[in-house]
Amino acid sequence: MTSIQSMHTALSGLIAARKRVENASHNIANASTAGYSRQSISQVAAGGGIVPRVFTPSPVEAGGVITVGVDRSTDALLRNRLNVASDAAGAAAAGAKYLERVEGSLNEPSESGLSSQLAAFWDAWGALSVSPDSQAARQQVLDQGSMVAYTFHRIDTEMQDTLAFAGDELSQAAVEVNDLSQQVANLNAAVVAASPGSSERADMLDQRDLLVERLSYLVGAQQSMRTDGQVAVYVGGRLLVDNATVAKMKATTTQMTWEDSGNPVSAGGYVGQLHTLINQTIPALRTQLDGVAQKLVTDVNALHSAGKDTSGNVGNLFFAPLGTTAASIDLSSDPALGVSGHPERLAAASATGGVNDGSNANLIGDLADATNGIDDKYHAYLATVGTSTKSARSKADAQELVLSSAREDLKSIAEVNVDDELADLTAAQRAYQASARVITTIDEMLADLISHFGRVGS
Amino acid sequence: MRITQPAAVRRIQSDMQTARANRTKASDQISSGKRITRLSDDPAAAIDALRARRELKRSEAYTRQAADADGWLTTYDTSLSTIADRLQRIRDISLQGQNTGTAGPEVRASLVQEIQGIRAELASISDQRYLGKPVFAGTSEPANTFSGAPAYNYQGDSGTFMRTIAPGVSMQVNVNGEDVFGTTASGTQVFQVLQDLETQITAGNSAGITTGIQNLDTARERIETIRIQVGVKQNTVKYIQDQRATVEMDLRTQLSNAEDADLATASIDLAAADIAYKATLSAASKLFSTSLLDFLR
Numbered sequence: 001m002t003s004i005q006s007m008h009t010a011l012s013g014l015i016a017a018r019k020r021v022e023n024a025s026h027n028i029a030n031a032s033t034a035g036y037s038r039q040s041i042s043q044v045a046a047g048g049g050i051v052p053r054v055f056t057p058s059p060v061e062a063g064g065v066i067t068v069g070v071d072r073s074t075d076a077l078l079r080n081r082l083n084v085a086s087d088a089a090g091a092a093a094a095g096a097k098y099l100e101r102v103e104g105s106l107n108e109p110s111e112s113g114l115s116s117q118l119a120a121f122w123d124a125w126g127a128l129s130v131s132p133d134s135q136a137a138r139q140q141v142l143d144q145g146s147m148v149a150y151t152f153h154r155i156d157t158e159m160q161d162t163l164a165f166a167g168d169e170l171s172q173a174a175v176e177v178n179d180l181s182q183q184v185a186n187l188n189a190a191v192v193a194a195s196p197g198s199s200e201r202a203d204m205l206d207q208r209d210l211l212v213e214r215l216s217y218l219v220g221a222q223q224s225m226r227t228d229g230q231v232a233v234y235v236g237g238r239l240l241v242d243n244a245t246v247a248k249m250k251a252t253t254t255q256m257t258w259e260d261s262g263n264p265v266s267a268g269g270y271v272g273q274l275h276t277l278i279n280q281t282i283p284a285l286r287t288q289l290d291g292v293a294q295k296l297v298t299d300v301n302a303l304h305s306a307g308k309d310t311s312g313n314v315g316n317l318f319f320a321p322l323g324t325t326a327a328s329i330d331l332s333s334d335p336a337l338g339v340s341g342h343p344e345r346l347a348a349a350s351a352t353g354g355v356n357d358g359s360n361a362n363l364i365g366d367l368a369d370a371t372n373g374i375d376d377k378y379h380a381y382l383a384t385v386g387t388s389t390k391s392a393r394s395k396a397d398a399q400e401l402v403l404s405s406a407r408e409d410l411k412s413i414a415e416v417n418v419d420d421e422l423a424d425l426t427a428a429q430r431a432y433q434a435s436a437r438v439i440t441t442i443d444e445m446l447a448d449l450i451s452h453f454g455r456v457g458s
Numbered sequence: 459m460r461i462t463q464p465a466a467v468r469r470i471q472s473d474m475q476t477a478r479a480n481r482t483k484a485s486d487q488i489s490s491g492k493r494i495t496r497l498s499d500d501p502a503a504a505i506d507a508l509r510a511r512r513e514l515k516r517s518e519a520y521t522r523q524a525a526d527a528d529g530w531l532t533t534y535d536t537s538l539s540t541i542a543d544r545l546q547r548i549r550d551i552s553l554q555g556q557n558t559g560t561a562g563p564e565v566r567a568s569l570v571q572e573i574q575g576i577r578a579e580l581a582s583i584s585d586q587r588y589l590g591k592p593v594f595a596g597t598s599e600p601a602n603t604f605s606g607a608p609a610y611n612y613q614g615d616s617g618t619f620m621r622t623i624a625p626g627v628s629m630q631v632n633v634n635g636e637d638v639f640g641t642t643a644s645g646t647q648v649f650q651v652l653q654d655l656e657t658q659i660t661a662g663n664s665a666g667i668t669t670g671i672q673n674l675d676t677a678r679e680r681i682e683t684i685r686i687q688v689g690v691k692q693n694t695v696k697y698i699q700d701q702r703a704t705v706e707m708d709l710r711t712q713l714s715n716a717e718d719a720d721l722a723t724a725s726i727d728l729a730a731a732d733i734a735y736k737a738t739l740s741a742a743s744k745l746f747s748t749s750l751l752d753f754l755r
Contacts, residue, residue: 354597
């Protein structure tokens, strides 16, 4: 090896050290960039690192260090686990968010909840049974009846608003999913074009992982790596992103569909849970509430129409008989039989009782205690909502923990630790100083050779 | 496991979040006094609380009905004792009238006059009202309960006033006028008996007076029986009113157990959460103050 070659060797050391400084600075700069994976320089000794082959003899004379490329610190298995956890966490988050909203619209236990309103309604009938001749007691029954109907309307309207809100979220999710898939496709193309082992390529892979993770959360997407570095992204068994091709999604008010075929997307994650909520959970809760309203209308009307009003008429209607849903329940405004605006039509007396009889009002008030009656039915409904909200919330909490543990596991490998980078930086600085010293030394040796060679005794 | 600075920061942040949440939860319980503010906090206890609340509301209704029942029964008790008192007097007068030896026509005339007075008084008792409702006329509203003199026909109906004074305990609180004063068909209707006695005493018919007194005794027995029944009902109402108070207390305890916060526990929780929060903050301040940068020069 010649001295000049040694100089080159030292120069390669200088360059290698500079690259390590560059790498450390890139890592430190991205220490808090979302999704960034720590990069490390892969360097091999020149000569020793390349396996000699028959027809390409190794540059035996060469020395120094060669920078092979940039490695990303990540783990495919942990990345996959994170995507699966995102899918489950998305579904659980949607469930908890919507059920808590439904629970909130019931507003129980409180003075304005339906259970308090029903109690006041039964109480008003009880008061009327004691003083059927009191105009105030009659008006009180009508007012409480309207309050009960109004409370049913309010709850149902809020549930409809919740459904509409879920529909809005669905269309926002469609826009976001299309945007994300397009970005994944663009990155696929860019990754193929980028030079292998470059820091830029590693950065692109990080970005793509982050996009796919978000897609997993939104629609339960899964990715599979291709040999050329591109990914295929699947949703419900269909390709969402195939290299640079994207299948678009489109939201209707009730579900997410594929834009080309119009078939529903069998999505997981947040959107998958929205499908269940919009098409099953919330409608079922509305139907169950309708059942309570229907029971109220049927039971009260059956007793009421058997009683007698102050003019001796039998068969008056308290609730409009056709309004048997939470949205449509109302006092009957039938011109001949309806009680709305006609307190004197309240049938406080039994069919055989006299004008001072209040026994029918008493019977209606006693509906409060009826076994499997209206109150029991409503309490059963509240129990359904309460327990499903509770389990949805604890599921969301648990999935959030699973997700954050999966994320921490990946980050423990991928994340930048500034202390580590500072140590690397210092080491690289020392290596640079040492290489520089080697060059100085060789330079001095050459100077000795050139200036002093052949001179004797001077 | 490799621990990076951001990981340590996140961990501290999440610990601080947890400590803050625990602290808020404990202080919320103390300030609101409630353990449950949403159904999903504890669905079973929330439903229990709703049930207890409904039972309490119903209990108020029972209390009101019981008070009303008590009012009715007290009215009857007073009226019936007055009636019994007056009929006793009639019996004395009749015996006096029967004693023809001492009772001359003038004396008999004055006796008859007293009976007539009492008859008018009884008629006015039969028209007595409680809270605007005639008490002896069933559920109807006639001008006079017994009218169409001299026949004294019953003008009311057989309607009943039922009061639910406890769950499943329904009680008739009114007494029908015909049950007290008797039906025309029975021959012992109080007003008829009185009119007969007046006639017999005026005529000085001793045997007729005896029959009259016998009829009067039948009527008095009937009224005594009703008085006893009213008295029994009054006792029942009183007993149930006392019992309702105990039941209400139980319900309030139940409600409180279901939804009220245990202040002692909540205070200890708050203190513990506070200590945990301060410890987390102190750990955070130490953790962030150290870095390799401090030692590189």
